[in-house]
Amino acid sequence: MTQWLAPMESYIALSAVMFFLGVVGVIARRNPLIVLMSIELMFNAANLALVTFAKLWANNAGHIFAFLVVTVAAAEAAIGLAIVVVAFRRAQYVDVDEASVLKG
Amino acid sequence: MIAFWLLSFALIATGVFTITASKPVYSVVGLLGNFVILAILYLTLNAEFLAVIQLVVYSGAILILFLFVIALLSSGVKPFDIGPDRAPRIGVPAFVLALIGLCVIVFSVVRAAVVGAPNAPEGITGQADAFGSVGDFGVALFTKNLLPFEVTALVLMVAVIGVVLLAGDEKPAPPRRKPHARDLEREPIVKPVEKLIR
Numbered sequence: 618m619t620q621w622l623a624p625m626e627s628y629i630a631l632s633a634v635m636f637f638l639g640v641v642g643v644i645a646r647r648n649p650l651i652v653l654m655s656i657e658l659m660f661n662a663a664n665l666a667l668v669t670f671a672k673l674w675a676n677n678a679g680h681i682f683a684f685l686v687v688t689v690a691a692a693e694a695a696i697g698l699a700i701v702v703v704a705f706r707r708a709q710y711v712d713v714d715e716a717s718v719l720k721g
Numbered sequence: 722m723i724a725f726w727l728l729s730f731a732l733i734a735t736g737v738f739t740i741t742a743s744k745p746v747y748s749v750v751g752l753l754g755n756f757v758i759l760a761i762l763y764l765t766l767n768a769e770f771l772a773v774i775q776l777v778v779y780s781g782a783i784l785i786l787f788l789f790v791i792a793l794l795s796s797g798v799k800p801f802d803i804g805p806d807r808a809p810r811i812g813v814p815a816f817v818l819a820l821i822g823l824c825v826i827v828f829s830v831v832r833a834a835v836v837g838a839p840n841a842p843e844g845i846t847g848q849a850d851a852f853g854s855v856g857d858f859g860v861a862l863f864t865k866n867l868l869p870f871e872v873t874a875l876v877l878m879v880a881v882i883g884v885v886l887l888a889g890d891e892k893p894a895p896p897r898r899k900p901h902a903r904d905l906e907r908e909p910i911v912k913p914v915e916k917l918i919r
Contacts, residue, residue, distance in 0.1 A: 627725065641740060654740075665759065687775075701790060
């Protein structure tokens with residue numbers, strides 16, 4: 618491991634911090650767009666952990682997995698935003714608390 | 722080393738800005754900074770291809786999608802955000818919950834640092850010389866992991882079809898030709914898709 622590189626534990630800790638920033642965003646915000654962006658934050662935290670472990674073990678399976686995560690995140694963003702658009706068109710709200718149409 | 726701390730501080734700062742911004746457009750800007758810094762961090766971890774993918778797919782495609790949706794929804798008559806934010810009510814419990822989870826992870830990381838991380842199992846490490854280069858990644862992607870790569874195409878196809886079905890335009894379909902009498906006698910075999918999703 619080169620000298621200028623921070624220890625791998627710091628990368629993992631950074632990934633954990635970023636993941637829980639995303640968790641706070643998902644729980645505390647009401648705007649569905651910001652909730653989706655927080656989910657993207659969590660995806661990226663997971664990716665950072667995967668890339669770090671790939672570097673730790675000198676094995677690029679982690680890179681492959683992160684690549685798959687990126688595609689899944691793209692699909693998730695597209696579908697999530699489509700749902701937001703449909704919900705807004707239907708009820709003119711932008712608030713996850715108000716979205717109770719499916720409530721039994 | 723110093724670069725890592727600067728980058729990590731900037732990463733956390735942009736993340737905090739993303740989840741605390743008052744308007745979604747500001748959040749997108751924060752997220753853009755976050756993604757760019759993350760791409761630099763990937764470069765320090767020898768993940769060249771993922772750094773480029775991070776810039777192209779995340780900063781280029783996904784954030785533009787967010788911006789388009791924000792522009793689309795904000796052009797309505799009503800104000801974009803109605804009512805106070807939920808953060809004052811639920812922000813503290815959410816923060817405590819996140820802090821507990823964070824402590825669990827940081828504890829396990831620190832313990833792993835003290836005890837020593839497990840070594841890679843036999844036969845998993847490899848490619849140490851060219852590790853992380855684009856060529857290395859490409860060979861691994863198209864030889865050993867070809868099937869997951871193809872499944873990716875399926876996932877994206879499902880997403881595209883789902884988005885078109887969900888958010889396709891609301892206008893009624895163009896008028897069909899007048900049915901013949903012999904068509905009316907037959908039972909319709911395939912129901913129109915629009916009826917299924919309503």
